[in-house]
Amino acid sequence: xxxxxxxxxxxxxxxxxxxxxxxxxxxxxxxxxxxxxxxxxxxxxxxxxxxxxxxxxxxxxxxxxxxxxxxxxxxxxxxxxxxxxxxxxxxxxxxxxxxxxxxxxxxxxxxxxxxxxxxxxxxxxxxxxxxxxxxxxxxxxxxxxxxxxxxxxxxxxxxxxxxxxxxxxxxxxxxxxxxxxxxxxxxxxxxxxxxxxxxxxxxxxxxxxxxxxxxxxxxxxxxxxxxxxxxxxxxxxxxxxxxxxxxxxxxxxxxxxxxxxxxxxxxxxxxxxxxxxxxxxxxxxxxxxxxxxxxxxxxxxxxxxxxxxxxxxxxxxxxxxxxxxxxxxxxxxxxxxxxxxxxxxxxxxxxxxxxxxxxxxxxxxxxxxxxxxxxxxxxxxxxxxxxxxxxxxxxxxxxxxxxxxxxxxxxxxxxxxxxxxxxxxxxxxxxxxxxxxxxxxxxxxxxxxxxxxxxxxxxxxxxxxxxxxxxxxxxxxxxxxxxxxxxxxxxxxxxxxxxxxxxxxxxxxxxxxxxxxxxxxxxxxxxxxxxxxxxxxxx
Numbered sequence: 001x002x003x004x005x006x007x008x009x010x011x012x013x014x015x016x017x018x019x020x021x022x023x024x025x026x027x028x029x030x031x032x033x034x035x036x037x038x039x040x041x042x043x044x045x046x047x048x049x050x051x052x053x054x055x056x057x058x059x060x061x062x063x064x065x066x067x068x069x070x071x072x073x074x075x076x077x078x079x080x081x082x083x084x085x086x087x088x089x090x091x092x093x094x095x096x097x098x099x100x101x102x103x104x105x106x107x108x109x110x111x112x113x114x115x116x117x118x119x120x121x122x123x124x125x126x127x128x129x130x131x132x133x134x135x136x137x138x139x140x141x142x143x144x145x146x147x148x149x150x151x152x153x154x155x156x157x158x159x160x161x162x163x164x165x166x167x168x169x170x171x172x173x174x175x176x177x178x179x180x181x182x183x184x185x186x187x188x189x190x191x192x193x194x195x196x197x198x199x200x201x202x203x204x205x206x207x208x209x210x211x212x213x214x215x216x217x218x219x220x221x222x223x224x225x226x227x228x229x230x231x232x233x234x235x236x237x238x239x240x241x242x243x244x245x246x247x248x249x250x251x252x253x254x255x256x257x258x259x260x261x262x263x264x265x266x267x268x269x270x271x272x273x274x275x276x277x278x279x280x281x282x283x284x285x286x287x288x289x290x291x292x293x294x295x296x297x298x299x300x301x302x303x304x305x306x307x308x309x310x311x312x313x314x315x316x317x318x319x320x321x322x323x324x325x326x327x328x329x330x331x332x333x334x335x336x337x338x339x340x341x342x343x344x345x346x347x348x349x350x351x352x353x354x355x356x357x358x359x360x361x362x363x364x365x366x367x368x369x370x371x372x373x374x375x376x377x378x379x380x381x382x383x384x385x386x387x388x389x390x391x392x393x394x395x396x397x398x399x400x401x402x403x404x405x406x407x408x409x410x411x412x413x414x415x416x417x418x419x420x421x422x423x424x425x426x427x428x429x430x431x432x433x434x435x436x437x438x439x440x441x442x443x444x445x446x447x448x449x450x451x452x453x454x455x456x457x458x459x460x461x462x463x464x465x466x467x468x469x470x471x472x473x474x475x476x477x478x479x480x481x482x483x484x485x486x487x488x489x490x491x492x493x494x495x496x497x498x499x500x501x502x503x504x505x506x507x508x509x510x511x512x513x514x515x516x517x518x519x520x521x522x523x524x525x526x527x528x529x530x531x532x533x534x535x536x537x538x539x
Contacts, residue, residue, distance in 0.1 A: 077103070077104035078104050078105065078149070078151075079102065079103070079104050079105025079106075079143065079145050079149040079150070079151045080102070080103045080104055080105075080151050081100055081101065081102045081103065081141060081142075081143040081151045081152065081153050082100075082101045082103070082153055083098065083099070083100050083101075083139070083141040083153040083154070083155050084098070084099045084101075084155065085097065085098050085099075085139065085155040085157055087157075088155065088156065088157050088158070089157065089158040089159070089160070090159065090160070091159070091160050091161065091162040091163070092131060092132055092133060092134055092159055092160070092161065092162060092167060093130055093131065093132050094130070094131045094157070094159045095128055095129070095130050095131075096128065096129050096130075096131065096139075096157055097126070097127075097128050098113060098122075098126065098127050098128070098129065098139060098141070098155070099125070099126045100113075100125050100126070100141045100143060100153075102143045102145070102151070105143075105145035105147065105149050105151070106145045106146045106147045106149070107145065107146065108145075108146055109125075109143050109144065109145050109146075110123065110143070110144045111123055111124065111125050111141065111142070111143055111144075112141070112142045112144075113127055113129075113139060113140070113141050114139065114140045114142075115129045115131075115137065115139045116137035116138045116139050116140070116157075117131060117133070117135070117137050131157065131159040132199060133159070133167075133169075133199075134159050134160055134161045134167075135159055136156060136157070136158045136159075137156070137157050137158075137159065138154050138155070138156050138157075139154065139155045139156075139157065140152055140153075140154050141153050141154075141155075162197075164195060165195055165196070165197055166195060166196050166197070166442050166445045167196075167197045167198070167199055168196060168197070168198050168199070168224040168225060168442055168445055168446060168449055169198075169199050169201060169222070169223040169224050169225075170186065170198050170199065170200050170201070170223060170224070170225050170226075170227075170449070171200075171201050171202075171203050171208070171222060171223035171225070171226040171227065172200065172201075172202065172203075172226075172227040172432070173202065173203065173204045173205060173227060173229070173432070174202065175202050176386070176409075177408055177409045177466065178405060178408070178409075178467065179200070179202070180465075180466075181408055181462070181465040181466050181467035181468075182200075182462065182465075182467065183200065184461055184462075184465060185453065185458050185461045185462050186198045186200060188457070188458070188461050189449060189452050189453075189458065192452070192457075193445075193448065193452075196445050196448070196449070198449070201222070201223060203222070203226075205228050205229050205230045205233070206326055206511075208226065208228055208233070209230065209233055212226075212237065212242075212437075213237070215439075216237065216240075216242040216437065216439070219439050220439055221437035221439040221440060223437070224436070224437075224440040224441070224442050224445070224446045224449075225434060225435075225436060225440075225446050225449050225450055225453075226434070226435050226436075226437065227274060227432040227433070227434055227435075228271070228432065228433055228435060229430060229431070229432045229433070229503060230503050230506055230510075231261075231262020231263045231271065231433060231503065231504065231506075232262060232503070232504060232505070232506030232507065233506060234262070234263045234270050234271040234433050234435055235262060235263050235264065235265050235270060235271075237270070237435070238263070238265050238268060238270025238271075238435075239265040239270075241438070242437060242438060242439075243270045243271075243435050243436065243437060243438060244270075244435075244436040244437070244438055244443070244447075245268045245269060245270060246269045246270065246271070246272050246436070246450065247267070247268065247269050249272060249447060249450055249451050249454070250269065250272050250273075250454055252269075254473055254474055254475060255273055255472050255473055255474060256273075256276065256429075256472045256474065256497070258497075259273050259276075259431060259472055260273070262433075262499070262503075262504060263433050270435060271433025271434065271435050272433060272434045272435075272450050272453070272454040273431045273432075273433055273434075273454060273472040273473075274431055274432045274433070274434055274453055274454060274458075274459070274462070274472070275431065275432075275459055275462045275463055275467065275469035275470060275471055275472060276429055276430065276431040276469060276470055276471070276472045277403045277404045277405055277429075277430055277431070277468065277469055277470075278403065278404045278427050278428065278429055278430075278470075278488070278492045278497075279332045279335070279336065279401075279402075279403045279404075279427060279428040279429075279430075279500075280404065280418060280420055280427045280488065280491060280492055280495075281336060281401065281418060281419055281420030281421060281424065281427070282320070282399045282400065282401050282418070282419055282420070282421075283399070283400045283401070283402060283406055283416055283417070283418055284296075284398060284399050284400075284416075284417045284418075284419070285393070285398075285415050285416070285417070286415050286416070286417045287415050288395065288398060289417060292309075292310075292313055294306065294309065294310070294398075296417070296419035297419065297422055298422055299422050300369075300421075300422055300423075302422070303421065303422060304373075306319075307319040307320070307373070307376070307378045308376075310398045310399070311376075311377070311378065313398070315395055315396070316395070316396070316397065316398060317380060317396045317397060318377060318378060318379060318380040318397055319378045319379075319397065319398050319399055320373075320378055320379045320380065320397060320398070320399045320400070320401065321380045321383060321388045321391065321392045321396070321397035321399070321400050322379050322380045322381065322382050322383060322388075322521060323382075323383060323384075323385030323388045323400065323401075323402055324382035324383055324384060324385055324388075324518070325384070325385050326511070326514060327511065327513070327514020327515060327517060327518055328502065328514060329385050329401075329402065330382060330514065330517045330518060330521060331501065331502050331513055331514055331517055332401065332402075332403070332428065332500075333401045334370065334517055335347060335428055335498075335500070335501050336401060336420070336421060336424070336427075336428075337365065337369055337370055337421065338350065338362075338365065338501075339424060339425075339426040339427070339428070339498055340420070340421040340422075340423055340424040340425075341365050341369055341421075341423075342361065342362070342365060343425060343426070344425065344426035344496045344498045346361070346362070347426065347498050347499070347501060348498070348499075350362070350501060351499060351501055351504050351505060353538055353539075356535050356538075357531045357532075357534040357535040357538070358531050358532060358535045362531065363527070363528075363531060366520075366527055366531070367527065370520075371520075371524045371527055374520070374521060374524040375524055379521065380397060381521070381522065382518055382521055382522075385402070386409075388400065389406070389409055389410065393410055393411065403468070404468045404469065404470070404485065404488050404492075405467065405468035405469065406468060407466070407468040407482075407484050407485060407488065408465070408466030408467055408468040408482075409468070413466075413484040414484065416484070418488065418491065420491075420495075424495065425495055425496060426495050426496040426497070426498040427492055427495045427496075427497065427498065428497075428498050428499070428500045429492075429497035429498065429499070429500075430499075430500045430503060431472055434450045434453055434454060436450060454472075454473065455473065456473055456475045456476055459471045459472070459473045459476050460476050460480045463476060463480055463481045463482065463485070464480055464481065464482055465482060466482060467482070468482075468485060469485070470485055470488075470489050501513075502514065505538070505539065507539060508537070509534075509537050509538060509539055512533070512534070512537050513534060516530045516533055516534055517530070
């Protein structure tokens, strides 16, 4: 008898709660429509009573339960939706469960959740979402019924930093295998600094060149610590007052000579070098060369003869695959030819403008060495460089001119062989520079991370992975490097390190250089036009 009385009381309480909730949430019109169906509601009295008995009468769960029951009734009224979230506050990373309850309209319904943090939307009715940065976020649920009517509701979620823990946002260019080689460095830093966590985000240098100036002008930053390979860009942002001087974090004498030059403004250092890469020449599979009785060339004539022999091998599309990103892999090929046949001094002259691209020496180099190879079909058309790795490795091509990071992106690095153009006395050497925007909220923690990344500890971790990089910090021993990179380092030690041309000149000339070389690759007859364009645009 008692239990029956409680259930009757709970049902009556549910009706009263419906009136209060719906009037406050949805208005008098909806309340009238619902109460006009009191007979239908009576058939749900057991469900309503159970909802009250199993919930706290002031909780969100009760509201959801009552509205779910109402939504099952055949009540004619305009479309409305009530959204809910649990939890609505917490510390990062915060996982929030959202729920939408549509009322009225004409089923079926479709849903779109915008979570307010710039991440992808969801079309689920009850999605979950991870907030990974501190802030107050307004999520919006928009429901559309079969008659194309729409209704929306919003829910606010407050996400705070974890007490006692600072999260640094680290931006770098590495994805895929390169990212897998970098993340252990951040993991080691977190182990040594339990009060600091890191969040890694991918942006390439060409993206940062557009994003950072806009953010810096607004005195904001997308990251606390950022890696950028373009020394000219780092120096520009530092000179404009957006970056922290790093003179107190690095000792120049502990690093490869000259590596700070691109990121200096007067005596100020605005970028700290991470690990370095080289662009030493042409990679090949040892097993491919052995199977076809090929040997690396020692003269230019032998090189051309090798390409002709490879071209005649069954299954080969072109002897050399031309990698392409936004144009830079092609520029690396051209620079290797410039350094080989003009010496490192020609590379320096073209960079600083003391030599013109229209000079007879430069034009002759292109006409006699590069254009004939293009016209003979020895180079492939430009192909996205990571996809080209697989097609080269499986035998569509025999040679791949690419940077040392390639060693960590192939199935068997022990099957890799390498040769430079005969007579080459230099190789492009580059690095990523760590910068700290002045607008970071965690300045001291960011400085601590940069000191680790550029120091012996951080570089030792990175060069021991399959990153295909070598240390710029001279205190990192050779034996700390991943074994396949030690032979590469030995080969590069025999030649002069040379700056990357387009990364050094930079600015608007850099993408122009890339585009003009891609034009040359598909139409070698435009050589004069290409060289003239490059010269006229040179800063």
